[in-house]
Amino acid sequence: MNPAFSPREIVSELDRFIVGQHDAKRAVAIALRNRWRRQQLPDALREEVLPKNILMIGPTGVGKTEIARRLARLAQAPFLKVEATKFTEVGYVGRDVEQIVRDLVEVAITMTRERLRKQVVAKAEIAAEDRLLDALAGSHASADTRQKFRKMLREGALDEREVEIQAADTALPNFDIPGMPGAQMGMLNLNEILGKALGNRTKPRRLTCKAALDLLTAEESDKLLDQERVVKEAIGAVENHGIVFIDEIDKICARSSETHVGGDVSREGVQRDLLPLIEGTTVATKHGSVRTDHVLFIASGAFHLAKPSDLLPELQGRLPIRVELAPLGRDELVRILTEPEASLIKQYTALLATEGVDLTFEPAAIDTIGALAAEINATVENIGARRLHTVMERLLEEISFSAPDQPPGTAITITPALVRERVGTLAQTADLAKFIL
Numbered sequence: 001m002n003p004a005f006s007p008r009e010i011v012s013e014l015d016r017f018i019v020g021q022h023d024a025k026r027a028v029a030i031a032l033r034n035r036w037r038r039q040q041l042p043d044a045l046r047e048e049v050l051p052k053n054i055l056m057i058g059p060t061g062v063g064k065t066e067i068a069r070r071l072a073r074l075a076q077a078p079f080l081k082v083e084a085t086k087f088t089e090v091g092y093v094g095r096d097v098e099q100i101v102r103d104l105v106e107v108a109i110t111m112t113r114e115r116l117r118k119q120v121v122a123k124a125e126i127a128a129e130d131r132l133l134d135a136l137a138g139s140h141a142s143a144d145t146r147q148k149f150r151k152m153l154r155e156g157a158l159d160e161r162e163v164e165i166q167a168a169d170t171a172l173p174n175f176d177i178p179g180m181p182g183a184q185m186g187m188l189n190l191n192e193i194l195g196k197a198l199g200n201r202t203k204p205r206r207l208t209c210k211a212a213l214d215l216l217t218a219e220e221s222d223k224l225l226d227q228e229r230v231v232k233e234a235i236g237a238v239e240n241h242g243i244v245f246i247d248e249i250d251k252i253c254a255r256s257s258e259t260h261v262g263g264d265v266s267r268e269g270v271q272r273d274l275l276p277l278i279e280g281t282t283v284a285t286k287h288g289s290v291r292t293d294h295v296l297f298i299a300s301g302a303f304h305l306a307k308p309s310d311l312l313p314e315l316q317g318r319l320p321i322r323v324e325l326a327p328l329g330r331d332e333l334v335r336i337l338t339e340p341e342a343s344l345i346k347q348y349t350a351l352l353a354t355e356g357v358d359l360t361f362e363p364a365a366i367d368t369i370g371a372l373a374a375e376i377n378a379t380v381e382n383i384g385a386r387r388l389h390t391v392m393e394r395l396l397e398e399i400s401f402s403a404p405d406q407p408p409g410t411a412i413t414i415t416p417a418l419v420r421e422r423v424g425t426l427a428q429t430a431d432l433a434k435f436i437l
């Protein structure tokens with residue numbers, strides 16, 4: 001399941017999507033490879049090797065989350081992002097941090113189900129087709145009639161035709177136990193109990209044949225899937241490959257100036273609650289217990305006010321790998337616009353192509369966009385690469401709006417002058433820029 005990429009290969013994969021930030025890429029690449037190394041060890045030693053968790057330090061919007069998310073995708077690992085500050089909100093109770101693990105298990109179950117579904121899909125397609133033929137031709141139709149329908153169906157001749165099928169009724173209400181937020185995730189799951197008590201309820205649905213076939217195939221695959229196996233493999237994936245990204249960890253530091261006056265109980269409390277999770281504990285979920293010893297935690301924060309040394313010493317010890325991410329300057333912003341595989345320029349060009357508009361950017365115009373984004377970041381607020389989104393949206397707003405009215409094949413070229421006209425003037429007025437860019 002976990003492809004054994006070398007650190008060098010991992011970095012070069014990450015390079016396809018993220019510009020610069022080499023140190024951070026190296027650190028996560030080593031962490032991932034270490035897991036693979038650990039899996040090659042004899043059992044006794046394997047249990048001793050704990051993952052080296054990572055602390056990413058850097059301003060907002062410079063690629064911290066993106067690196068972690070891409071890494072997880074590369075490793076086909078279950079991934080979850082949480083904001084540490086979420087746990088300082090009113091109504092917080094210590095055990096809520098365990099919800100992180102429960103949510104990660106749900107992510108893993110969805111991933112595992114998708115993967116296993118692919119293995120049974122051939123069988124499921126045949127069963128789904130039979131059910132659809134029942135609906136189209138009636139269950140008493142002659143073999144000959146069925147065969148005719150089958151042929152038409154396979155040729156796509158019935159794709160748009162509407163049909164009524166009996167599909168599983170999944171619309172049972174989701175119960176929350178009053179006064180116990182999150183309790184519906186706990187030990188008992190009313191949906192499952194009720195689902196069993198009521199049997200497999202179905203209800204009629206009207207769909208096109210194409211949509212019906214997809215739905216029935218999904219249903220038939222689920223029938224063929226061994227639910228216990230799904231859960232077992234999902235829990236295994238969480239325990240051995242799970243990655244949790246904890247953002248804004250700096251915001252739960254009791255800042256050094258405050259510790260003298262007693263510190264901030266709630267923020268420090270959250271650190272204390274997170275500690276066992278990161279150190280390795282067993283969390284009860286409705287699918288069974290999950291050990292967190294080998295889950296990889298990547299904590300991240302800007303650390304403008306607080307310093308990593310303001311974290312609880314035990315937590316610092318659990319985040320031994322420190323990497324700093326550099327702020328993005330004009331050159332990086334220009335590269336981010338063009339180099340990544342799904343860069344913004346490629347996205348907008350492709351989106352407008354669907355309207356028959358042929359959008360091209362002069363290289364000098366891309367330079368101007370990068371320069372403007374860097375300037376606004378410096379004067380208004382530094383939001384890193386996210387600034388490119390607001391600038392591009394503003395630049396292309398008019399074109400985006402009127403694209404469907406253009407004759408097909410219309411070519412539009414973005415020039416530096418156009419960029420200055422649409423965005424540059426706004427950028428000069430800091431007050432306006434605050435609201436619009």
Ligand SMILES: Nc1ncnc2c1ncn2[C@@H]1O[C@H](COP(=O)(O)OP(=O)(O)OP(=O)(O)O)[C@@H](O)[C@H]1O
Pocket residue numbers: 017018019020021059060061062063064065066067247248300301336340384385386
């Ligand atoms: N170095 C980079 N290369 C390519 N894209 C980037 C880079 N840095 C940021 N981006 C893009 O900017 C957006 C925000 O980045 P990301 O979510 O990684 O921010 P972050 O550093 O985690 O900030 P925060 O701590 O505020 O969440 C994403 O769409 C991401 O693709």
